[in-house]
Amino acid sequence: MQNVSEIKHEKCYGCGACEGCPMEAVKLKEDKFGFRYPHVDKEKCTACGACLRGCPVLYKGNNQQGQTAYAARSRNQKVLSMSSSGGLGYEIGRWMIKKGGMVCGAAWDKDLLVKHVVINDERELDKIQGSKYVQSKCDGVYTEIVNLLKSGYPVLFVGTPCQVAAVKMAADGYEDYLYTMDIICHGVPNQKMFKEYLEMLGKKYSGKVIEFSFRDKQRGWGTVGKAKIKTDKKMFSLPIYKTEQSYYYYYLRGFLSRQSCYACPFASRERVGDITIGDYWGIESVHPEIKDIEKGISLMICNTEKGKKIIQELSGIEMVKTDLDKACRYNGQLVKPQGYDEKREELMQLYIDGGWKSIEERFDKNIGVRRYADRVKAMVPRWVVRKIKQNR
Numbered sequence: 001m002q003n004v005s006e007i008k009h010e011k012c013y014g015c016g017a018c019e020g021c022p023m024e025a026v027k028l029k030e031d032k033f034g035f036r037y038p039h040v041d042k043e044k045c046t047a048c049g050a051c052l053r054g055c056p057v058l059y060k061g062n063n064q065q066g067q068t069a070y071a072a073r074s075r076n077q078k079v080l081s082m083s084s085s086g087g088l089g090y091e092i093g094r095w096m097i098k099k100g101g102m103v104c105g106a107a108w109d110k111d112l113l114v115k116h117v118v119i120n121d122e123r124e125l126d127k128i129q130g131s132k133y134v135q136s137k138c139d140g141v142y143t144e145i146v147n148l149l150k151s152g153y154p155v156l157f158v159g160t161p162c163q164v165a166a167v168k169m170a171a172d173g174y175e176d177y178l179y180t181m182d183i184i185c186h187g188v189p190n191q192k193m194f195k196e197y198l199e200m201l202g203k204k205y206s207g208k209v210i211e212f213s214f215r216d217k218q219r220g221w222g223t224v225g226k227a228k229i230k231t232d233k234k235m236f237s238l239p240i241y242k243t244e245q246s247y248y249y250y251y252l253r254g255f256l257s258r259q260s261c262y263a264c265p266f267a268s269r270e271r272v273g274d275i276t277i278g279d280y281w282g283i284e285s286v287h288p289e290i291k292d293i294e295k296g297i298s299l300m301i302c303n304t305e306k307g308k309k310i311i312q313e314l315s316g317i318e319m320v321k322t323d324l325d326k327a328c329r330y331n332g333q334l335v336k337p338q339g340y341d342e343k344r345e346e347l348m349q350l351y352i353d354g355g356w357k358s359i360e361e362r363f364d365k366n367i368g369v370r371r372y373a374d375r376v377k378a379m380v381p382r383w384v385v386r387k388i389k390q391n392r
């Protein structure tokens with residue numbers, strides 16, 4: 001192979017590592033659906049192979065050295081409330097900043113696009129808190145991280161497993177001070193579709209969505225989000241229930257992900273990061289003795305010696321050792337990639353025919369009374385939900 005244009009589309013993760021081409025010959029461009037793929041400028045390409053050396057499709061295993069798993073959460077109630085699960089993205093980021101290092105994670109920008117940013121100030125950690133269920137753009141960050149490592153700064157990178165594999169490949173030879181944390185990942189949709197969905201949501205309420213969160217804990221830990229909408233006359237918050245919102249509904253059903261996500265080699269017990277974090281779904285059954293989980297709790301897996309070092313040095317986190325086999329029963333993407341359903345192609349075709357509007361119309365037509373399911377569920381007291389889950 002001469003360059004990344006030869007990597008098959010269904011394999012490409014769209015991580016953007018190949019854009020680090022020394023000749024600036026590779027750029028990611030959106031396809032008709034909005035998924036980004038590398039395009040090689042033949043005039044500039046010297047076939048040096050740098051893009052392939054950095055491509056995580058060619059990633060060969062990790063240095064996993066025996067795993068230990070924990071149920072873990074921040075002791076700080078504010079951090080817990082603002083995070084998606086147990087606030088580990090925040091707390092482990094804080095550990096790195098206290099060491100004098102930098103943290104790279106996914107943040108919203110002012111237009112509600114998601115980008116990886118590098119921060120070195122604890123007061124900015126809130127920018128990367130919370131899950132954004134859309135593929136984050138990593139433009140330029142791999143090179144930035146390598147430069148930081150070369151200058152002697154420790155760096156913590158948090159991202160999807162494919163992004164973690166990309167950063168590890170980019171940092172080959174400078175990895176001593178690189179720490180990585182991969183998230184358990186259900187798959188990534190693209191920013192074009194998400195943007196159209198937000199525009200549609202804004203129009204529906206005669207305003208503009210100015211803030212969006214996929215995981216808002218006002219109604220407890222779960223998959224209810226919140227949008228802040230601004231109109232000419234007022235500003236208000238709208239709960240984002242997955243059975244009421246087309247984007248969230250189709251995302252969680254696995255219809256919006258990038259093609260490569262359905263065969264993701266990283267969605268398994270073999271993890272790519274020093275630490276892996278995700279929601280500790282099923283905690284009620286695995287650890288009925290752990291109380292007060294309404295604000296969320298994470299599953300944290302330590303995969304390497306570096307991961308062990310982080311965990312030994314962490315403060316501000318409450319953690320209990322857990323049985324990974326049991327945790328895997330409740331977390332599909334720790335075992336295998338999300339399932340592929342042919343209905344995804346119907347949805348993608350609808351998008352080509354009429355943009356997000358067509359998808360929204362189909363959603364409205366099909367959802368019927370199920371639309372109210374999540375709103376009704378949210379009315380059930382959390383202790384009742386917990387009891388039901390415990391007895392499953």
Ligand SMILES: Cc1cc2nc3c(=O)[nH]c(=O)nc-3n(C[C@H](O)[C@H](O)[C@H](O)COP(=O)(O)OP(=O)(O)OC[C@H]3O[C@@H](n4cnc5c(N)ncnc54)[C@H](O)[C@@H]3O)c2cc1C
Nearest residue numbers: 083084085086087088089090105106130131132186278279
């Ligand atoms: C696309 C996606 C799919 C996920 N699928 C699952 C799943 O199937 N099962 C499961 O258990 N958990 C899943 N998670 C992880 C889960 O939602 C929480 O992010 C995780 O439990 C960490 O929560 P926390 O409270 O510990 O971290 P927080 O303190 O809230 O920090 C969140 C961290 O996630 C990173 N992050 C947020 N959005 C993105 C993004 N778009 N791309 C890359 N990094 C991002 C941030 O950089 C931050 O460091 C997914 C997350 C994402 C982004």
